């Protein structure tokens with residue numbers, strides 16, 4: 001049976017995560033309502049606007065079922081997804097889900113125009129990795145039991161900061177792995193963290209698989 005992995009689709013980027021999941025032989029399921037969580041092996045919480053996603057979670061009756069799901073299943077949040085999973089973030093309309101013991105500062109690397117791409121150091125993917133940061137949150141506090149799995153190398157204004165963390169089955173990445181063709185973080189999350197049996201051995205996305213008519217909307 002093909003494993004089914006959800007992508008929270010209240011707002012933000014579904015299409016690119018779907019391309020990455022499908023390249024790894026996994027079915028991507030849109031999660032908008034509580035019943036969509038049924039039977040999922042894991043969940044991705046994409047980038048977007050964390051304030052909007054928290055509001056829509058409330059409107060769609062997803063907050064409680066989602067909280068239960070992420071307490072019991074593997075979940076990977078990317079960019080705004082880290083804010084949703086964390087313990088504390090500022091200027092949020094509702095508290096985040098609190099399953100990742102980190103505190104984040106939103107938009108801490110600058111505004112949209114300051115978006116950047118930089119080489120990361122990571123203990124979980126071999127070799128250099130180019131991370132894409134779009135109005136990314138900065139992890140200001142890492143709790144006990146949280147492992148740093150990726151950093152922006154220092155020195156410099158951004159240097160030495162954790163940009164990828166793992167606490168058991170919960171992963172938070174401040175960058176957007178779905179916006180590159182490099183599948184290594186999706187592969188690591190699905191295979192090593194979530195224990196999903198992957199049929200496809202691809203490490204890089206086939207460009208022919210991209211070009212989805214649904215345009216991605218990273219905030």
Ligand code: GLN
Pocket residue numbers: 046047048049050051078079080081083106107134135136137218219
């Ligand atoms: N700045 C956004 C927020 O605070 C996150 C940006 C992103 O996900 N690319 O929610």
